[in-house]
Amino acid sequence: MITCQNNIFKIDTLNTTYLIRINSHKHVISEYYGSKIDSQDNYAFSEETIKYPAGSSIAYDESDSQYSLDMQCLEISSIGKGDYKEPSIVIKCDEGYVLDLCYQNYKIQKYVPDKSLPYLRKADLDELIIETMDSTNGVLVELHYVCDVDDDVIIRNIIVKPTKKKIHLLKASSMQLEMPNQDFTLVSTYGTWGSENNIDEMPLKHGIFKIDSKTGASSNRHNPFFMLKEGGSTGVFGNVYAFNLMYSGNHEEIIELSTFDKVRIQNGINSFCFDFELKKGDKFVTPLSVMTFSSKGSNGASINMHHFVENFVIKDKVKVAPIVINNWEATFFDFNATKLRSIIRNASKQGMEMFVLDDGWFSTRNNDHSGLGDYDVNTKKIPGGLNRIANYAKKHKMKFGLWFEPEMVNEDSRLFRLHSDWIIKCKDRTPSKGRNQYVLNLSRKDVQDYIIENVSKVLHSSDISYIKWDMNRHMSDVGTLNYDSGEMFHRYMLGLYRVFDEITSEFPNIYYEGCSSGGNRFDLGILNYFDQIWTSDDTDAYERIKIQSGTSLGYPLRCISNHVSTSPSNSVLRNTPLDTRINVALFGSYGFELDLTKNYPIEDKNIAESIKFYKKYRLLIRDGDFYQLKNIKKDGYALWLVVNKEKSEALLGYFQGLNKMNRGTETINLVGLDPNSDYQFTTRKQILNYQTFGSLVHQAIKIKFNERGPLFTALTKRIGMDGEKENYIIGGKALMSGALKLDNKWIGTGVGSDTRTMPDFASRVYVIKKVKI
Numbered sequence: 001m002i003t004c005q006n007n008i009f010k011i012d013t014l015n016t017t018y019l020i021r022i023n024s025h026k027h028v029i030s031e032y033y034g035s036k037i038d039s040q041d042n043y044a045f046s047e048e049t050i051k052y053p054a055g056s057s058i059a060y061d062e063s064d065s066q067y068s069l070d071m072q073c074l075e076i077s078s079i080g081k082g083d084y085k086e087p088s089i090v091i092k093c094d095e096g097y098v099l100d101l102c103y104q105n106y107k108i109q110k111y112v113p114d115k116s117l118p119y120l121r122k123a124d125l126d127e128l129i130i131e132t133m134d135s136t137n138g139v140l141v142e143l144h145y146v147c148d149v150d151d152d153v154i155i156r157n158i159i160v161k162p163t164k165k166k167i168h169l170l171k172a173s174s175m176q177l178e179m180p181n182q183d184f185t186l187v188s189t190y191g192t193w194g195s196e197n198n199i200d201e202m203p204l205k206h207g208i209f210k211i212d213s214k215t216g217a218s219s220n221r222h223n224p225f226f227m228l229k230e231g232g233s234t235g236v237f238g239n240v241y242a243f244n245l246m247y248s249g250n251h252e253e254i255i256e257l258s259t260f261d262k263v264r265i266q267n268g269i270n271s272f273c274f275d276f277e278l279k280k281g282d283k284f285v286t287p288l289s290v291m292t293f294s295s296k297g298s299n300g301a302s303i304n305m306h307h308f309v310e311n312f313v314i315k316d317k318v319k320v321a322p323i324v325i326n327n328w329e330a331t332f333f334d335f336n337a338t339k340l341r342s343i344i345r346n347a348s349k350q351g352m353e354m355f356v357l358d359d360g361w362f363s364t365r366n367n368d369h370s371g372l373g374d375y376d377v378n379t380k381k382i383p384g385g386l387n388r389i390a391n392y393a394k395k396h397k398m399k400f401g402l403w404f405e406p407e408m409v410n411e412d413s414r415l416f417r418l419h420s421d422w423i424i425k426c427k428d429r430t431p432s433k434g435r436n437q438y439v440l441n442l443s444r445k446d447v448q449d450y451i452i453e454n455v456s457k458v459l460h461s462s463d464i465s466y467i468k469w470d471m472n473r474h475m476s477d478v479g480t481l482n483y484d485s486g487e488m489f490h491r492y493m494l495g496l497y498r499v500f501d502e503i504t505s506e507f508p509n510i511y512y513e514g515c516s517s518g519g520n521r522f523d524l525g526i527l528n529y530f531d532q533i534w535t536s537d538d539t540d541a542y543e544r545i546k547i548q549s550g551t552s553l554g555y556p557l558r559c560i561s562n563h564v565s566t567s568p569s570n571s572v573l574r575n576t577p578l579d580t581r582i583n584v585a586l587f588g589s590y591g592f593e594l595d596l597t598k599n600y601p602i603e604d605k606n607i608a609e610s611i612k613f614y615k616k617y618r619l620l621i622r623d624g625d626f627y628q629l630k631n632i633k634k635d636g637y638a639l640w641l642v643v644n645k646e647k648s649e650a651l652l653g654y655f656q657g658l659n660k661m662n663r664g665t666e667t668i669n670l671v672g673l674d675p676n677s678d679y680q681f682t683t684r685k686q687i688l689n690y691q692t693f694g695s696l697v698h699q700a701i702k703i704k705f706n707e708r709g710p711l712f713t714a715l716t717k718r719i720g721m722d723g724e725k726e727n728y729i730i731g732g733k734a735l736m737s738g739a740l741k742l743d744n745k746w747i748g749t750g751v752g753s754d755t756r757t758m759p760d761f762a763s764r765v766y767v768i769k770k771v772k773i
């Protein structure tokens with residue numbers, strides 16, 4: 001709900017209040033953001049009274065020599081009138097950089113989406129628009145705030161409109177919030193290809209800290225999501241703020257701890273290489289920025305963001321992610337129809353639902369040097385074309401999906417030979433390649449039209465139920481061939497969103513997976529159109545624990561796409577037990593990416609059981625509230641809990657790094673359950689390989705044999721040993737008080753039904769279900 005009284009705007013969400021004051025100098029002040037305030041008075045208590053400006057500071061105007069912009073908590077900040085902190089908007093016009101934005105007007109209305117950029121899909125939202133104006137140069141800036149009473153997010157952006165003369169917009173943060181420092185720790189993520197979303201934490205220091213992307217996409221470098229945790233807060237307790245941006249291009253997040261001990265927070269399009277010319281009458285709409293506050297610690301803030309994605313961002317939240325078998329890591333480019341059919345047959349036997357044919361199905365694309373851009377099926381590899389393979393999948397009760405990389409082109413392709421001017425490049429400079437390919441210039445309408453037409457043609461040609469939309473290189477040579485290079489990065493995004501919008505609207509029933517060499521474009525912009533995102537090309541389960549922990553800080557499990565792959569892993573050559581590969585992948589959209597024809601019978605059995613398990617709990621995983629209770633980097637093991645909205649069912653994942661000898665008893669302390677109900681706590685069945693025990697196996701089996709010999713090895717491919725199965729009835733209160741003690745771990749001896757055999761990288765999934773006694 002949004003109200004306005006005595007120059008105070010009050011934005012109330014389910015549990016939070018945001019106060020904005022228009023002060024006597026007509027500046028827009030961030031006054032308060034935190035737990036809900038019900039008071040109806042004039043908010044004199046929250047007004048900051050700054051009596052004495054520091055000696056060297058600038059008095060904003062003569063009416064009040066003690067008023068200096070530098071000390072104010074501003075909702076929007078600019079250059080030239082005495083504020084020396086980071087400006088949130090920078091313009092240049094004939095007069096220079098000076099901009100003085102003063103309150104002019106406001107409007108409270110129902111939210112009207114601007115569909116040129118990712119927008120909010122929830123209906124009936126309230127919107128506040130505060131209009132500010134520089135009366136000298138005529139620059140009008142609208143500050144937009146959108147909220148809803150049953151969620152805890154505020155969505156913001158600004159719109160810039162020159163009303164008198166031409167300007168160059170050099171920076172336009174979607175939002176700014178400024179507040180006194182509360183001993184904040186900044187939590188953000190960083191990464192590279194195959195190692196996305198590593199979690200970083202650091203206490204704020206005086207100065208300016210920036211995370212960003214300059215690659216042209218939101219990137220695997222720094223995700224736009226970040227948090228500020230108040231000193232003393234924990235995973236489930238204390239004040240935490242979280243922020244994200246609905247944008248897939250270059251972004252910047254600035255956190256400045258000023259010398260006045262105030263924290264200024266901004267996010268938006270990266271000002272790096274950004275220079276947008278706006279003529280009188282034009283308008284520039286910035287991407288939507290979302291912020292949330294929770295007094296329930298970092299999990300509370302994450303859950304608010306997850307609800308935001310489900311309720312405001314995702315196009316169709318009742319879609320169910322199919323269990324996928326993707327052939328990439330099984331075959332790479334080297335496949336033929338016989339191979340694909342054998343993968344389909346095996347996948348179908350295990351209960352998988354969707355066969356996704358990855359790269360290499362078209363044109364001359366037998367490696368990554370040629371063919372990209374020409375999406376006509378390679379009938380040498382796939383005689384009978386896509387229809388035949390789609391029909392084969394159908395015959396085996398599976399649907400069919402396809403990989404595309406429509407934003408790119410190989411030099412060795414028909415498309416490039418016809419349209420070499422369609423790529424991003426400078427006029428007179430040889431463009432650099434990435435993965436042997438160029439980026440198509442999506443700021444051009446003819447390029448957008450070509451992509452829409454060609455992808456649609458393929459989608460109409462056959463029964464395709466799933467698309468993996470890839471984008472495999474960073475941008476370079478962003479030059480002046482078409483638009484001014486200061487506009488190109490953003491114009492590319494506008495073009496891309498138009499393409500997404502048209503294709504997803506024409507084919508609403510397709511299930512869409514975004515991908516960019518894994519998680520190089522994992523953001524809210526993509527999720528506005530696509531159902532999920534391929535999280536990382538690193539499918540090693542232990543690496544994935546770290547990657548998925550970082551990703552799920554800001555994004556719900558429903559959009560985190562995970563596949564069980566082979567061991568040793570292609571990425572890090574680590575041997576990770578199959579149970580762990582399964583258990584880690586279960587926490588998200590579940591799938592497989594390995595050559596199933598090479599599985600041992602025991603592996604087939606294990607996989608088939610995991611699929612049955614996923615089918616039973618997929619809605620809980622998709623819609624439940626997700627908590628991270630332990631972190632693998634900090635604690636040596638990860639504890640992930642997902643609880644359904646009714647608190648009647650939960651899954652708990654326990655993931656170990658390196659095993660430790662004689663560590664003692666482990667207790668489990670959960671959250672989010674019903675304290676007044678009883679639950680059954682059981683282990684998802686584990687199958688242990690006898691070879692895990694090495695020569696110790698002789699202590700259990702008293703006949704003589706070689707435990708590394710062919711006979712025993714062959715046996716272990718067929719028969720495994722059941723792991724322990726814990727099974728307790730326990731009250732919700734006890735589960736949330738650390739009363740539950742897990743079975744002891746293997747410590748050099750004692751295999752048995754009450755010993756957890758947990759070698760390095762072992763894991764468990766527990767099912768927690770309400771019982772009636």
Ligand code: GLA
Pocket residue numbers: 328358359403470472515516517518534537
């Ligand atoms: C990228 C993706 C992979 C796979 C390959 C195909 O690397 O992340 O999953 O699709 O492209 O070339």
